[in-house]
Amino acid sequence: MISAGLPLARPLRLAKRREAAQLGLPTVALALMLTLIIAMRPAVFSYFGVTLLFKLTTPLVFASLAQMLVIMLGDIDLSNGSFVGLISCVVALYLKGAPLLAGSIIVGVILAYVGFGLLIYSRSLPSIIVTLGMSFIWLGTAIILLPAPGGSAPDWLVQFMSWRPPLLPLPIWFAIAAALAGHFALGRSSYGSVLRGAGANPRAVARAGWSLIGIRAAIYAAAAMLMTLAGATLTGLTTSGDPNVAPGYTLLSVGAVILGGGTFTGGIVSPVGTVIGALTLSLAGSLLSFLQVSPTWQSGAQGVILLLVLAGRVLVAERVS
Amino acid sequence: MIRRRLRLVVPPWSYGFTVALAMWVATVAYSGIGSSGSILDTALAFGAFSVLAGTGQMLVIASGPGNIDLSIPSVLTLAAYMAMKVMHGSDGLVAVGLLAGLLVGAAAGALNFSAIAALRLPPIIATLASSFIFESLAVDLGGETRVEPPPALSAFAVWRIADVQVMPLAVMVLTVIAAIVLRRTIFGRQLLAAGQSEPAATLAGIDVWRVRLLAYVLCGAAAALTGVLLAAFTGGAALNMGSSYLLTSIAVVVLGGTSVSGGQANAVGIWGAALFFELMTTMLNTFRFQAGARFLLVGALIIAIVAIVPKPRTT
Numbered sequence: 070m071i072s073a074g075l076p077l078a079r080p081l082r083l084a085k086r087r088e089a090a091q092l093g094l095p096t097v098a099l100a101l102m103l104t105l106i107i108a109m110r111p112a113v114f115s116y117f118g119v120t121l122l123f124k125l126t127t128p129l130v131f132a133s134l135a136q137m138l139v140i141m142l143g144d145i146d147l148s149n150g151s152f153v154g155l156i157s158c159v160v161a162l163y164l165k166g167a168p169l170l171a172g173s174i175i176v177g178v179i180l181a182y183v184g185f186g187l188l189i190y191s192r193s194l195p196s197i198i199v200t201l202g203m204s205f206i207w208l209g210t211a212i213i214l215l216p217a218p219g220g221s222a223p224d225w226l227v228q229f230m231s232w233r234p235p236l237l238p239l240p241i242w243f244a245i246a247a248a249l250a251g252h253f254a255l256g257r258s259s260y261g262s263v264l265r266g267a268g269a270n271p272r273a274v275a276r277a278g279w280s281l282i283g284i285r286a287a288i289y290a291a292a293a294m295l296m297t298l299a300g301a302t303l304t305g306l307t308t309s310g311d312p313n314v315a316p317g318y319t320l321l322s323v324g325a326v327i328l329g330g331g332t333f334t335g336g337i338v339s340p341v342g343t344v345i346g347a348l349t350l351s352l353a354g355s356l357l358s359f360l361q362v363s364p365t366w367q368s369g370a371q372g373v374i375l376l377l378v379l380a381g382r383v384l385v386a387e388r389v390s
Numbered sequence: 391m392i393r394r395r396l397r398l399v400v401p402p403w404s405y406g407f408t409v410a411l412a413m414w415v416a417t418v419a420y421s422g423i424g425s426s427g428s429i430l431d432t433a434l435a436f437g438a439f440s441v442l443a444g445t446g447q448m449l450v451i452a453s454g455p456g457n458i459d460l461s462i463p464s465v466l467t468l469a470a471y472m473a474m475k476v477m478h479g480s481d482g483l484v485a486v487g488l489l490a491g492l493l494v495g496a497a498a499g500a501l502n503f504s505a506i507a508a509l510r511l512p513p514i515i516a517t518l519a520s521s522f523i524f525e526s527l528a529v530d531l532g533g534e535t536r537v538e539p540p541p542a543l544s545a546f547a548v549w550r551i552a553d554v555q556v557m558p559l560a561v562m563v564l565t566v567i568a569a570i571v572l573r574r575t576i577f578g579r580q581l582l583a584a585g586q587s588e589p590a591a592t593l594a595g596i597d598v599w600r601v602r603l604l605a606y607v608l609c610g611a612a613a614a615l616t617g618v619l620l621a622a623f624t625g626g627a628a629l630n631m632g633s634s635y636l637l638t639s640i641a642v643v644v645l646g647g648t649s650v651s652g653g654q655a656n657a658v659g660i661w662g663a664a665l666f667f668e669l670m671t672t673m674l675n676t677f678r679f680q681a682g683a684r685f686l687l688v689g690a691l692i693i694a695i696v697a698i699v700p701k702p703r704t705t
Binding site: 207208210211 | 521523
C-alpha cells in the first residue's frame with residue numbers, strides 16, 4: 070500500500086478532482102437559484118423566508134438518502150413514494166392515540182421491506198419490478214388503513230416541525246445533519262467502504278468474509294428507517310395523513326441521487342451530493358413560482374434543471390480527465 | 391441432461407395467459423355465464439392500450455441493460471392532446487391529427503435518445519427529466535380542459551364487426567408484426583444483438599446507436615398511438631390519462647417474458663400479462679374488494695409471479 074503510494078497519487082488526485090466537479094455543479098445550480106430568488110424577492114433572505122422556501126425539502130432529503138442506499142447496492146426502489154405515504158398514514162392515524170400500535174406497524178413494515186430486499190437478492194430478481202409490486206402493496210395497505218385523507222399528526226410532531234432553532238432554520242439543520250451523518254457513515258468509516266463495496270463488487274466483499282445477506286439486510290433496513298423519517302416529518306408538516314401524499318418522491322429521489330453524483334452501477338454514491346440534489350430539485354419548483362411563471366411549467370423546470378446540471382457535469386468531467 | 395428433458399417445459403410468457411384465464415373463469419363463475427362475453431370485451435379493449443404502450447417499452451428494454459422509457463405517460467398525454475387539437479373535432483382531419491400525434495411521439499423518442507447519447511445519461515434519468523418537460527408541454531397545450539375526439543375516431547375505437555371489437559384486433563395484428571420484426575427482420579436481430587452485448591454487436595458491424603435510436607423513436611410513436619386511441623375510446627384527452635401507464639408498461643413487459651437486462655424480447659407475452667392485469671381488476675371488483683385490498687393483491691401477485699417464474703434465458 071505504502072510502496073504503491075507514488076504511482077497511485079495521480080489517479081487519486083484526479084478522482085478527488087472529479088468528485089469535486091460532481092459535487093460542485095449541483096451546488097452551483099442551487100446557489101444560482103437561491104441568488105435569483107433573493108434578487109427578485111429580497112424579503113426571502115431572512116430566517117422566516119428561508120424556512121418557508123425550504124419547508125418541504127426535509128422529507129424529500131430523507132427519502133432521497135433512502136433511495137441512495139438502495140442505488141448504492143445496484144438496485145433501484147420504485148416503492149419509495151408509496152412507502153413514505155404509508156408511514157404518513159400510520160403516523161397520522163395512530164401515533165397520537167396508540168403510539169405502541171403505530172410503532173409496531175412501522176416495525177412490521179420495515180421488516181417487510183427488508184424481507185423484499187432479501188428476496189430480490191436471494192432469487193436475483195430485477196429490483197425494478199419487485200419494488201414496483203411493493204409500491205402497490207404499500208399503497209394498498211395505506212388505503213386499507215386510511216381510505217380518504219385524514220387523521221391528525223400528534224401535536225409534539227407538528228410543534229417540532231415548526232420549531233425555530235437558533236442560527237439556521239430547521240430544514241437547513243436537517244439537511245446539514247443528514248448530509249454529514251451520511252458522509253461520515255458511508256464515506257469516512259471502514260464499515261462504510263464495506264457497504265459501498267457490497268454494491269460495487271459484491272464478490273470481493275463476500276471473499277473478504279462479509280455476509281452479503283447481512284449487509285443487504287442492514288442497508289435495506291436503514292433505507293426503510295430513512296423513509297420512515299421522511300413520512301413522519303412530512304406528516305408533521307402537512308398535519309394529516311394521505312396515502313397518495315408523495316408519489317412524486319419515487320422519481321424525484323432517483324433524480325436527486327443521480328444529480329448528486331451517484332450512478333446506477335452500484336457502489337458510487339454521495340450522501341452530500343444527494344442532499345444537495347434533493348434541495349436543488351425541490352427548489353426548482355418554487356423558483357418558477359417566484360418568477361411568476363404559471364405552475365404549468367414547474368415540473369418542466371425540474372426536468373430542464375436536471376438535464377442542464379447533468380449536461381454540465383459531462384462537460385466538466387471531460388475537461389478534468 | 392435427461393432430467394432437464396423430462397421436465398415439463400412451460401415458457402415463462404405463458405404464465406400471464408394461464409393466470410388471466412383462471413381469473414376470467416373465477417369471475418364468470420361468480421357473476422354468471424351471461425357476463426363472460428362483456429368481461430372479456432372490456433379486458434381486451436383496455437388490455438389493448440397496455441399492450442400498445444408495453445410493446446414500445448419492450449423494444450426499448452430489449453435494446454440493452456438499463457434502457458427504459460419513463461416518459462411514456464407524458465408522451466402519451468402530450469400526443470393525445472396534440473392529435474385532438476389538430477383534429478379539432480372534425481372527421482376530415484383525423485388522419486392529419488393522427489400523423490401529428492405520431493410525429494410528436496417519434497420526436498419525443500428521438501429527444502430521449504439524444505439526451506441519453508449526447509449527455510451519456512442513464513436512460514432512467516434522461517427519460518425522467520424529459521417526461522417532466524413533456525408533462526408541462528401537455529398541460530400548456532391542453533390546460534385543465536378535456537379535448538374531445540371527432541365522432542369518426544370515437545366510432546372507430548368502439549367499432550365492431552360481427553360482434554368482434556376491431557381496435558383490440560388491430561393491436562393484435564401489431565403484436566404479430568412486432569413478433570415477426572423481432573424474429574425475422576434485420577432491425578429485430580440487430581436490436582436483440584445490441585441488447586445482449588454492445589461490444590459484440592459493434593464488432594459485428596451493427597450501428598448500436600442507430601438501432602437504439604430507432605427503438606426509442608418507435609416507443610415514442612407507440613405511446614402516441616396509445617394516447618390517440620385512448621382519447622378516442624374514453625371520450626377525450628385528459629391530463630391524467632397516462633399516469634397509470636408508467637408502471638403498467640413496465641410490468642406487462644417484464645411479466646410477459648422480456649428480460650429486464652435486455653437482449654431478449656417477447657411481444658406475444660405482453661398480451662398475457664395485460665389481460666392478467668385487466669381481468670384481475672375485474673375479478674377483484676366483482677368480488678367487491680376494496681380499492682386498498684385490490685392494490686395489495688396486485689402488488690403481491692406481481693412479486694409472486696416474478697419470483698416463481700423461471701427467468702428468461704438471455705443466451
